[in-house]
Amino acid sequence: MASAPPSLDLKEDILRLKKERNAIILAHNYQVGPIQDLADYVGDSLGLSYQAQKTDADVIAFCGVHFMAETAKILNPDKTVVLPDKDAGCSLEQSCPADKLEAFLDENRAKNYYVIAYINCSAGVKALSDVICTSGNAVRIVEQAPPDRPILFVPDENLGAWVMEQCGRKMDLWKGNCYVHVEFTRESIQKIKDEYPDAVVVAHPECTTAVRLLADEVCSTEKMVHFCKNSPAKNIIVVTESGMLHRLRKEAPDKNLIAGPTDHCACADCKYMKMNTLEKLHACLDQLAPQVEVPEDIRVKAEAAVVRMLEQSK
Ligand code: 13P
Ligand code: SF4
Numbered sequence: 001m002a003s004a005p006p007s008l009d010l011k012e013d014i015l016r017l018k019k020e021r022n023a024i025i026l027a028h029n030y031q032v033g034p035i036q037d038l039a040d041y042v043g044d045s046l047g048l049s050y051q052a053q054k055t056d057a058d059v060i061a062f063c064g065v066h067f068m069a070e071t072a073k074i075l076n077p078d079k080t081v082v083l084p085d086k087d088a089g090c091s092l093e094q095s096c097p098a099d100k101l102e103a104f105l106d107e108n109r110a111k112n113y114y115v116i117a118y119i120n121c122s123a124g125v126k127a128l129s130d131v132i133c134t135s136g137n138a139v140r141i142v143e144q145a146p147p148d149r150p151i152l153f154v155p156d157e158n159l160g161a162w163v164m165e166q167c168g169r170k171m172d173l174w175k176g177n178c179y180v181h182v183e184f185t186r187e188s189i190q191k192i193k194d195e196y197p198d199a200v201v202v203a204h205p206e207c208t209t210a211v212r213l214l215a216d217e218v219c220s221t222e223k224m225v226h227f228c229k230n231s232p233a234k235n236i237i238v239v240t241e242s243g244m245l246h247r248l249r250k251e252a253p254d255k256n257l258i259a260g261p262t263d264h265c266a267c268a269d270c271k272y273m274k275m276n277t278l279e280k281l282h283a284c285l286d287q288l289a290p291q292v293e294v295p296e297d298i299r300v301k302a303e304a305a306v307v308r309m310l311e312q313s314k
Helices: 008-021 033-038 045-054 066-075 098-107 123-127 138-143 157-167 186-195 221-230 244-251 278-287 296-312
Strands: 023-028 041-043 059-063 080-082 114-118 131-133 151-154 200-203 235-239 256-259
Touching: 008 023, 008 033, 008 278, 023 033, 023 045, 033 244, 033 278, 041 045, 045 059, 045 066, 045 296, 059 066, 059 278, 066 080, 066 123, 066 296, 098 123, 114 138, 123 296, 131 138, 131 296, 138 157, 138 296, 151 157, 186 200, 186 235, 200 221, 221 235, 221 244, 235 244, 244 256
Parallel strands: 023 041, 023 059, 059 080, 114 131, 114 151, 200 235, 235 256
Antiparallel strands: none
């Protein structure tokens, strides 16, 4: 059953609180439609990081998952950063705890790894890394790595494998993955392709190699918007989290956008992204809680790696 439309009062009250708090609402492309529709900016991890870097708001209400809000705090230690649901985590972040990475780097000190961390990781992992990347700039960041040092890429083995194919640079990959994107299978995507033989397929690089091989385009969520708007195809199969369809249907209304199915579901939801609701957004702006905090010693090191990324992807 479709959920009831948000009451006008709730929406209006969020906008009132936003003004009173001098807040900005940043939302990831996977957020529920009503949050995307209220946000000041909707985008991918890279776009959201640039927005967080340049805002002069006092409060950032970050509608995404914890590592995204944490990145905003890393860049803005003096601002208040709130997240509607503090338990909105990420399976990729969980697959690479900072203490495990630290132990691995200690054991392999002789290798002198250049550590590139996908932004889907904790501040502790960012602090141990030389540079951060997102799905939108990973190839560019890897291409700028020192040629004389081995690269350790954490935590997404699927994104890492795709980047290696794109730029031909060998990397050692941490064995982490996104529990949502690995649910798409070659069989589930082939089945929907058979139903729409003239459709093109756009997939996120967190998908497995078997699924990526069926895609006409592999890219970040923001680049999916450009791809769908500019593709001459009418039917487009979108292989990523379900929230993406809301943004795509708004921006490419003339296309028939088909959610990539998994073996179990007609489309894939990230349970963490879906923890945020309009009600929780209202509460976090009202109470200025839960706030995201990062210990200063970790923040300073993590900031250096994030800022290096932002400079290298300009
Ligand atoms: P994007 O940066 O491409 O939006 O990806 C973020 C993410 O969490 C994908 O699962
Ligand atoms: Fe993390 Fe996957 Fe959810 Fe993205 S979709 S936030 S990578 S669990």
